[in-house]
């Protein structure tokens with residue numbers, strides 16, 4: 001069974017379509033949250049995902065557009081985008097976002113899926129080995145998939161030393177997961193922040209536990225034109241060009 005792992009699509013339909021095409025053949029999709037927020041196509045992104053055999057969890061931006069989170073916690077650009085998104089969503093898509101769980105343990109207890117961290121699924125950023133180390137105590141499975149930082153990375157837990165180390169994932173990085181416990185972030189489809197503007201995602205062969213990280217160039221200008229038409233904040237439009 002081949003799983004497409006995506007995160008932080010952020011309503012960027014052009015990026016999502018490019019990833020779906022690049023991934024080619026897969027049986028299921030696992031999505032690590034922030035389907036909406038920032039980008040110009042929230043309804044289309046939700047509907048595209050829902051057509052697949054899908055596991056999806058909630059991100060902070062998904063909650064923000066529902067008023068499940070205080071918008072004061074967001075910077076002004078993110079807040080404006082959240083309010084814009086709220087006004088675009090169809091009732092059916094709003095209900096779908098509402099029903100998303102905060103975490104999913106899945107597949108014979110091997111994987112935990114969360115948006116931010118196992119400790120604080122909606123909000124915490126796992127940006128350092130120290131924070132990763134703490135979070136290894138907050139899930140029971142061998143492996144945990146996270147999103148939220150928009151940076152592709154693998155944290156490895158060393159049981160003897162009780163420490164965690166980080167490896168940034170280069171393009172086409174491929175590894176067999178385990179036997180150590182690991183926390184993996186596939187990066188962001190719709191708004192990468194590691195200085196590489198190309199869409200990021202991962203493919204997982206569930207039978208061999210082989211994970212491959214991929215990057216794919218998409219038509220950034222097309223998404224930016226849609227954002228301009230929607231009058232979304234300039235800074236959010238520009239950042240897509242730089243991948244930050």
Ligand SMILES: [Zn+2]
Nearest residue numbers: 008034061148
């Ligand atoms: Zn995000």
